[in-house]
Amino acid sequence: MGSEYTYDEEGETWPFFLLAVLSFILVPVTVKYLYNLRSTSDAKSENASIKGAISQEVAVENAAQINSFQAQKKSSKIFNWSLLFIVVGWSAFVYVALNLVKEADLQGAFDPYTILDVSQFASERDIKSKYRKLSLKFHPDKLPKDLTDAAKQEMEAAFIRINLAYKSLTDEVTRNNFLKYGHPDGPQDVSHGIALPKFLVEGKYSSLMIVVYFLLIGVLLPTIVGTWWGNVKSYTKRGLHIETAGLFTRRLTNRDPTKIYTVYDLLDLICLSNEVRTTFKHLDYNQVRDLIARHLNRNFEYVKTNPSLEAEKVKIVAMLPKLIEGLIEIAVVFRQADIVVTACDLQKSIIQAVKPEGKYQELLQLPYVDRKAVEKSGVKKLGKLFAVSKEEAGKILGIEDKTKLEAALSVAASIGSLRVLESEFKVPGEDVVTPASNAHISLKFLVKSPKLKSCPEIDESRLKDEETLDYMRNPASINEKQPVLPYSYSPFFPSNVRNSWTAFLLSQKDAKLVEGTTSYKLENVDLSNLALDQETWKKGEDVTIGTFKINLAVPTPQNIGIYHFRLILKNNAYFGCDVDIPVELEVKTPPSLMSLKKKEVDSDDDESDISDPEEDTLAGALAALRGQSTQPSKIEEQDDDVSDNESVFTDINTDTEDEGEN
Amino acid sequence: MNIAINYDTKTRKLQLPAQAAALVPQLNLEIEQLNVLTGEIIASGSEVPLPATLETFNKDLSKMIKKLYEGGVQAFQAGKYSEAVKQLSIGIEMISRRHKFESFQGTLQELSLFLMSRADSYLKTKDYLKAFNDADMLIGMMMCTPDNFLRRGVSNYFLGNYEDARADYQRGLSFDEDNARLQTELEICLDKILEENGDYL
Numbered sequence: 005m006g007s008e009y010t011y012d013e014e015g016e017t018w019p020f021f022l023l024a025v026l027s028f029i030l031v032p033v034t035v036k037y038l039y040n041l042r043s044t045s046d047a048k049s050e051n052a053s054i055k056g057a058i059s060q061e062v063a064v065e066n067a068a069q070i071n072s073f074q075a076q077k078k079s080s081k082i083f084n085w086s087l088l089f090i091v092v093g094w095s096a097f098v099y100v101a102l103n104l105v106k107e108a109d110l111q112g113a114f115d116p117y118t119i120l121d122v123s124q125f126a127s128e129r130d131i132k133s134k135y136r137k138l139s140l141k142f143h144p145d146k147l148p149k150d151l152t153d154a155a156k157q158e159m160e161a162a163f164i165r166i167n168l169a170y171k172s173l174t175d176e177v178t179r180n181n182f183l184k185y186g187h188p189d190g191p192q193d194v195s196h197g198i199a200l201p202k203f204l205v206e207g208k209y210s211s212l213m214i215v216v217y218f219l220l221i222g223v224l225l226p227t228i229v230g231t232w233w234g235n236v237k238s239y240t241k242r243g244l245h246i247e248t249a250g251l252f253t254r255r256l257t258n259r260d261p262t263k264i265y266t267v268y269d270l271l272d273l274i275c276l277s278n279e280v281r282t283t284f285k286h287l288d289y290n291q292v293r294d295l296i297a298r299h300l301n302r303n304f305e306y307v308k309t310n311p312s313l314e315a316e317k318v319k320i321v322a323m324l325p326k327l328i329e330g331l332i333e334i335a336v337v338f339r340q341a342d343i344v345v346t347a348c349d350l351q352k353s354i355i356q357a358v359k360p361e362g363k364y365q366e367l368l369q370l371p372y373v374d375r376k377a378v379e380k381s382g383v384k385k386l387g388k389l390f391a392v393s394k395e396e397a398g399k400i401l402g403i404e405d406k407t408k409l410e411a412a413l414s415v416a417a418s419i420g421s422l423r424v425l426e427s428e429f430k431v432p433g434e435d436v437v438t439p440a441s442n443a444h445i446s447l448k449f450l451v452k453s454p455k456l457k458s459c460p461e462i463d464e465s466r467l468k469d470e471e472t473l474d475y476m477r478n479p480a481s482i483n484e485k486q487p488v489l490p491y492s493y494s495p496f497f498p499s500n501v502r503n504s505w506t507a508f509l510l511s512q513k514d515a516k517l518v519e520g521t522t523s524y525k526l527e528n529v530d531l532s533n534l535a536l537d538q539e540t541w542k543k544g545e546d547v548t549i550g551t552f553k554i555n556l557a558v559p560t561p562q563n564i565g566i567y568h569f570r571l572i573l574k575n576n577a578y579f580g581c582d583v584d585i586p587v588e589l590e591v592k593t594p595p596s597l598m599s600l601k602k603k604e605v606d607s608d609d610d611e612s613d614i615s616d617p618e619e620d621t622l623a624g625a626l627a628a629l630r631g632q633s634t635q636p637s638k639i640e641e642q643d644d645d646v647s648d649n650e651s652v653f654t655d656i657n658t659d660t661e662d663e664g665e666n
Numbered sequence: 667m668n669i670a671i672n673y674d675t676k677t678r679k680l681q682l683p684a685q686a687a688a689l690v691p692q693l694n695l696e697i698e699q700l701n702v703l704t705g706e707i708i709a710s711g712s713e714v715p716l717p718a719t720l721e722t723f724n725k726d727l728s729k730m731i732k733k734l735y736e737g738g739v740q741a742f743q744a745g746k747y748s749e750a751v752k753q754l755s756i757g758i759e760m761i762s763r764r765h766k767f768e769s770f771q772g773t774l775q776e777l778s779l780f781l782m783s784r785a786d787s788y789l790k791t792k793d794y795l796k797a798f799n800d801a802d803m804l805i806g807m808m809m810c811t812p813d814n815f816l817r818r819g820v821s822n823y824f825l826g827n828y829e830d831a832r833a834d835y836q837r838g839l840s841f842d843e844d845n846a847r848l849q850t851e852l853e854i855c856l857d858k859i860l861e862e863n864g865d866y867l
Contacts, residue, residue: 262806363826384862391864457865512840513810568840570833584829586836 018199019104023097030093037086047491047500056451056531057490058418060411062371065304069311069318070498077499116169116182128174135170142166244330248277252334256343265343267350267360271296274327284320295320300359302496322498324354325576332506332523339517341510341572348506348574355577357496366580367401369419370412371495377402386416386454386580415493420451420534421581422505423459425549426467427571429560429589432476436592440559444479445509445571445587447552451533452541454580460544467549479553486528486550492577502527505573505583507554512568512586520558526573566590671697678708706766715767723772724765731757731776738783747790754784778809785817794824812838812845819851828859 051057064070117124122134140146142163147156168189172182181190204213238246255273259265274280275292284292295317298306306314328351335343353360356369366386367378381400383389389397394409403409426448431441448467450459474481492503505526509518530548533541540546561567566588573583669686673679679701687694707715716722738753758780764773781800788797798821804814815838822831835852839845860866 385864387863387865389864454863458867512837514808515837568837570837584833586840588840 019100021199022100023105026093026097026100030090030097033086033093034090037090040081051490054487054490054531056418056420056534058415058493060371060415060493062411062495064495066307066314066318069307069315072315073318073322073498116172119165119169120173131170131173135166138166139163139170240330242330242333243326244333245278248279248327248330249334251276251278252331256335256338256340259340265346267346267353270328270331270343270347270350271360274324274331277327279323279327280320283323284316287316292320296324296354299357299496300353302357318498321354325351325501328354336508336517336523339519341508341515341517344508344517344523345572345574348576351576352579355492355494355497355501356579358579369579370401370415372401372403372405372408372412374402386419387457389413389416390455391457417453417455418493418534419578419581420453420531422449422529422550422573422583423452424449424583424585425462427585427587429587430479431560432479433471434594436594437560437589438594439562439564439591443556443560443589445554445556446479447554447571449550449552449583450547451529451531451550453534453536456533456536456538456541458542460542460547462544462547462549469551478555480555482551482553483526483528486530488528489531494577501577503578504576505529505552506576507552507571507573509554509556509587510570510572512570515570518558518569521556524554526552560589560591564591564593669693678705703766710765710767718767718769720769720772723769727760727764728772728776731760734760735779735783738780738787742783742787742790747787750787751784751791751793754780754787758784774807778804778807782813782817785821789817789820792824794821797821798825810841812842812848814838815841816845816848816851819848819855823851823855823858828855828862831855832859 048059051059117126120131120134120138122131126134142159144160144163147159151159168178172178178189181187185191200213204210240246240249252273271293275289275296280292287295295313298304299317299321304314306317328347332344332347332351335347350360352358352369353365356365358365358368362379363384364375364378366384367373367389368375377399378401383400389400390413392400394413397413398404398409401409401412403412424447426446428446429437429443430446431437431443434441437443446469450462452459469475469479469482489503492501494501507524507526509521510516511518529550532548536547567590569587569589571583571585571587575581669682669690672681672683674681680697682690682694682697710716734753734757738750738757741747741750741753758777761773761777761780781804785797785800785804788794788800798818801814801818801821805818815834819831819834819838822828822834832852832855835848835855838848839852842848
C-alpha cells in the first residue's frame with residue numbers, strides 16, 4: 005500500500021464520517037418508527053372526534069383475552085428491535101458528537117476580509133487604514149517585551165497573515181491568485197485522506213481490517229440484501245404470503261363453473277393459507293375451524309374451560325380480515341364478482357361475530373341480542389326495529405334489560421346506510437359522456453339512519469359539483485374533502501377496524517367485474533345525518549349530501565350506445581348498509597359534433613355495440629330457437645300466462661312469504 | 667400420496683379405490699367423467715367420434731324429446747302443473763343421456779326449452795327453490811333473456827331474497843328496458859323491501 009494517502013492519525017475526520025453514516029441510517033429508521041407509533045393511535049380517542057362514531061361500551065365475555073391481545077400488539081409496536089436500534093444508535097451518535105469530534109481546523113481556508121476585519125465592499129483606503137492599525141499592533145518590533153516565546157510566535161504568524169491578506173487585496177498578482185485558487189500563494193496541495201488512523205491500514209492490524217471489510221462486504225451486505233429480497237419475494241405487495249396468493253389464484257383459475265362458493269367454502273380456503281398454517285402449527289385444521297366457528301356463534305365457553313385456547317381464537321380471528329382482503333384482491337383480478345361479494349360478507353361476519361348464513365345478520369350484529377328470539381321474530385331489518393314500539397323491539401331482539409335495549413338500539417340507529425340520490429357516469433367539463441373519454445362514476449347519497457323513515461326531496465341544484473380546477477383534474481379529489489369515517493363498532497373483534505365501503509363495478513351483460521376496473525374504497529363520509537330527527541330529515545334542508553367519485557382507469561367505449569352496469573358497495577363491518585344499484589352509461593357524441601357525425605351515427609348499427617362477442621354462439625343458438633316457428637311462441641304464451649298470475653301470487657303470498665326461510 | 671387407479675377390463679372403466687374416492691372427490695369426479703366419455707366412444711362403434719354438427723344430431727331422439735315437451739306444455743296449459751313437471755323432468759333426463767359427442771349446440775337448445783318450461787311449472791307448484799335452480803342454470807348457460815331473469819327474480823322473491831330478486835329484475839331490465847312485466851315486478855319488490863325495513867317512500 006503506497007503512502008500517498010494521509011491517514012487520520014489525530015482522529016479529526018473519522019468521527020464526521022461516522023456521524024454521517026449513522027445519521028443516514030438512523031433518521032429514516034426513527035421516522036418510520038414514529039410514524040408507526042402514530043398510526044396506532046387509540047381508536048376510542050380518535051372516534052371521539054368523529055361525528056357519528058359509535059361509542060357504546062359492551063361487556064364482552066372474552067374481554068380478558070382481547071385486552072391482552074391488544075396490549076401485546078401495542079407493546080410490540082413500541083418495544084421492538086427498531087426501538088433498541090434507535091436508542092443504541094442515537095446514543096452512539098451523541099457520544100461521538102460530544103466527545104470525539106475535534107473542532108475543525110479551518111487554517112486551510114483563507115479569507116483576507118475576515119483577517120483584516122473589513123467588509124467585502126470596503127474601499128482601498130479603508131483597507132489601508134485597517135492594515136496600518138493592525139500591523140502596528142502585531143509588528144514584531146512593536147511587541148511588548150514580557151511575552152512568552154509561544155505567544156510571540158503566534159503574533160508573528162498573525163502578522164504574516166495580515167500582510168498576506170493586505171497584499172491579496174491590493175497587489176495585482178496575489179489578488180489574482182486569491183481569486184483563482186482561493187489562496188494568495190497560488191494553487192495549494194490537494195491531499196486525499198483516509199478517515200482511518202494509519203495503524204489500522206498499514207500496521208499489524210491491517211489483516212484485521214481486511215477481515216472487517218470482508219465481513220462487511222462479503223457477509224453483512226449479502227445477508228441484508230438477501231433477507232430484504234426474500235421478504236419481497238415471499239410476500240405480495242399487500243402483505244399476503246406468496247404461497248397463500250398462489251393457493252387462492254389456483255383455486256380461482258381451476259374453479260368449477262357449476263360450483264357455487266359459499267361463505268364456508270371461502271373460510272375453508274382461508275384456513276389453508278400459509279399464514280394460518282405456519283402461525284398455528286400446533287393446532288390442526290379442524291381445531292382452527294372449530295375456533296372460528298365458536299367466534300361466529302359468539303360461543304365463549306373456552307373463557308372458563310380453556311383460556312389459552314380462547315387466546316388462540318382471538319389471535320386467529322384477528323388474522324382473518326387481512327387474508328380475506330387478499331382473497332378479494334385476487335378475485336377482483338379474475339373478475340369473479342360472486343366470490344368478491346361472498347368474501348365481503350364473510351369479512352363482516354368475522355368482524356361482527358355473526359354466523360354467516362341465514363337472513364338475520366342485520367339484527368344479530370347488535371350487542372346483547374338473543375339469537376333464538378331474533379330468528380323466531382321473523383324481523384330481519386334494522387329499520388323495522390324503529391317502526392315498532394320499544395317493548396316490541398325488545399321482544400324482537402330478546403333483550404329485557406332496559407339499559408341494554410337502549411344500548412342495542414342506539415348502536416342500530418348509528419349504522420347508517422347510503423341512500424343513493426344520483427348515480428351516473430360523468431366527464432368533467434362535458435354535458436354528455438363522449439366516446440373514449442375518461443369518465444368517472446359520480447355517486448350522490450344521503451347517509452340514513454335506520455330510525456329515519458322516507459327520504460327528503462333534494463333539489464337538483466344541490467347535487468351539482470363545483471367545477472374547480474381540482475375537480476376538473478381529478479374528480480376523486482372531492483372524496484377526501486369529506487370527514488374520514490370512524491372506527492367500526494366491533495366489540496367482538498380483537499383489533500380496531502376503520503369503517504369503509506368498497507365499491508365494485510359489474511357488467512350487467514356477464515355479471516362479472518368490468519375489465520380494467522378494480523375495487524374502490526369509500527373512506528370519507530360525513531355521518532352528521534345520523535343525528536337528525538325525523539322532521540329535519542324529511543324537510544331536507546339540513547341534510548348533508550355525500551359524494552363518492554370513482555375514477556375509472558378504462559376509457560369509455562368507442563361506440564355510441566347505452567351500456568348497463570351494476571355498482572355494488574360493500575361495507576366492511578356492518579350488515580344492512582350495502583348499496584347495489586344499476587348504473588347506465590350512455591355514450592353520445594357531444595352536441596357540437598352532432599351535426600358532423602350525424603350520418604355516421606345513422607349508419608352505425610347500435611345492436612352490434614350492445615351484443616356481447618362471447619355470447620355469439622349462444623346468441624346464435626337463441627336466435628335459431630326463436631326462428632323455430634311454433635315452439636318459441638308457445639313459450640312466450642306460457643310466460644305471459646305465468647306472469648299474469650304472478651301478481652295474483654304476490655297478493656296471496658304476502659302472508660306466507662316466510663315459508664322459504666329457515 | 668400415491669393412489670393406484672385400477673382399470674377394470676370387463677367394464678372397461680377406470681376406478682379409484684373407494685377410500686381414495688372419498689378422500690379426493692374431485693379426482694373421482696374426473697375419472698367418472700372420463701369413463702362416460704370413453705364408454706360412449708366404445709359404444710358408438712367408430713374409432714373416432716363423428717363431427718359434432720347439427721347434421722349428425724340424433725333426430726329420432728329429438729322427436730321423442732319433442733313429444734315429451736309437447737306433452738309437458740299441454741299438461742301445463744291444462745293446469746296440471748305437477749304433471750308438467752314430471753314430463754319435463756323426464757325430457758331433461760333424456761337430453762342429459764344424449765350421446766356426449768353430439769352437437770352441444772343442439773343439446774343446449776333443447777335443454778333451455780325444457781328448463782324454461784319446467785321453471786314456469788315449478789313456479790306454479792310453488793317449488794320456488796327448484797324454480798330458482800332451473801332459472802339459475804339458464805342464466806348460467808348465458809341465456810340472458812329478460813324472461814329468465816324474471817323467472818329467477820320471482821323465485822328469489824318468494825324465497826324471501828328480495829334484494830337478490832331486485833338485482834335480477836334490474837339485470838333483466840338492462841337487456842330490455844321496456845319489459846313491462848319486469849318493471850311491475852320490480853315495483854312490487856321494491857315496495858316489499860321498503861316494507862320489510864319498516865320504511866316508506
